[in-house]
Amino acid sequence: MNNTTLLLDPSDNVGVALSNLESGQKVSLNKLELEIQEFVAAKHKFAIQDLAAGDDILMYGTIVGEATQAIPKGYPITLGNIQHKTRQYDINLGHFTWTPPDISEWKNKTFNGYIRPDNQVGTANYWLVLPLVFCENTNIKLLQEAFENALGFSSPNPYELHIKKLISGLKSQKYTETVAEKSVKTSSRIFENIDGIRFLTHDLGCGGTRQDSETLCVLLAGYINHPNVAGATVLSLGCQNAQASILLEKLSLIQKGRPKPVIICDQQQEGTTDQLIKKAINETFDGLVEANKVSRQPVPLGKLVVGLECGGSDGFSGISANPTLGRVSDLIVALGGIAILSEFPELCGAEQNLINRCETKALAEKFVHLMETYNAAAKRVGSGFDMNPSPGNIKDGLLTDAIKSCGAAKKGGTAPISDILDYTDYVKTPGLNLLCTPGNDVESTTGLAGSGANIVLFTTGLGTPTGNPICPVIKVSTNHKLTQRMPDIIDFNAGTVISGEDTIETCGDKLLDLIIQVASGEVKTKAEQNKNFDFIPWKRGVSL
Known part of the structure; x- marks a missing residue:
């Protein structure tokens, strides 16, 4: 991977900055050469051709926004010059074929469950x-x-001990652990x-x-x-x-x-x-x-039910960590297991691809019905899917819900969609399932566990401590900086895709190795170590 810029699809009219791009810097995307006209921060996008007001903004080969004013080639894409827009979708299934990944390396592997x-x-x-x-x-x-x-x-609260040390200092005494505190540390x-x-x-x-x-x-x-x-x-x-x-x-x-x-x-x-x-x-x-x-x-890997989640997303989420989850999802499905993709507000703009992958028209109709009903409920109270991106998402390059969604959908890989689940539906069909939940991190992971996921893979570019009481949550970082800055919450670094150390395939294979260790009880996730046992039921009101 080029370590400065990236073109996600040959039909795109914007490029992605993988590192800060200075005014006057010359860059190349495939065979295209251009000069950056104004500073573009890493994770943000820039025009690779002259765009007029009303032109579609294309990323991932689809519409993710609309230019609200002229954007000359080499200038950054910002909230000041684009707005949310998505491609119109057709409920009729398009042509779709799937070539499963090679599973020869994995078909005889097991986990201890x-x-x-x-x-x-x-x-x-x-x-x-x-x-x-x-x-x-x-x-x-x-x-x-x-x-x-x-x-x-139980385990001792390190902050309680810290307060006790401060109290000792206030009394000019040296703090020493009590016998009770020591016994808690060594209890079996x-x-x-x-x-x-x-x-x-x-x-x-x-x-x-x-x-x-x-x-x-x-x-x-x-x-x-x-x-x-x-x-x-x-x-x-x-x-x-x-x-x-x-x-x-x-x-x-x-x-x-x-x-x-x-x-x-x-x-x-x-x-x-x-x-x-x-x-x-x-x-x-x-x-x-x-x-x-x-x-x-020992049980075969086909017994894994993997929930696919993202939170605190950034401009690298749809490039590194989410496609890595997509690779794992495809492997699990090919092995006879189940993958569950949630967060319906973050599939807005990716509908046609998902519709085309539904195994039956009835599944496509159920997916569209849930999406449209949910979006309409949000609009009735003055919101909508287009208002899903958080300030942190926007600051790090996810300017519209469609940009965020098309990257988020990459978690679902490329497999056919075997079932559509409404919130609280329990999984019953092997393959890739779509589960209607909010994009809210905890409400969504709560829903994934409630539908039967026995492992949750959670990508993040900004960092979040979210976990679940009964389901191990593996945190996957999109970039090196986050992994280094917040090592206490990150289990796996997919930033190696951005730096070129890994391909999506090799990164996904490494992640599946970690999943086997976690599923076997050999490795505890950071969320479990930190007791991030978050549980928030969705009231079916408006939550994005």
């Missing part, structure tokens, strides 16, 4: 503790503190085959619409059914909209084989908080004893 009775395979073994309504959040936290401290899953896990107990809290379950409470129950059912979950303890107040009966009904619709243990503790039936908590502890402990009897076993 937890085989569930329904034939799903977990990349971890968790017990889940969750509330049906926000009224139980405090009790969830009581249980969390008790279980994590007693079972060896009681249950060897359990990777953790995960505790969810949220602000739903009552007081909002009945539809939101029902959707919450479907989402929580997906979390309980998840292959990384051995069983669950559910706290209910008793009188809320999100009734335990609704949760169990939704769970029965997606469960296959022997049902997982689900412990329901209803505070209004139990009486005192002490009675509620002790019942939850006693029955959960019995469940943990059983869950600990399951151990990891």
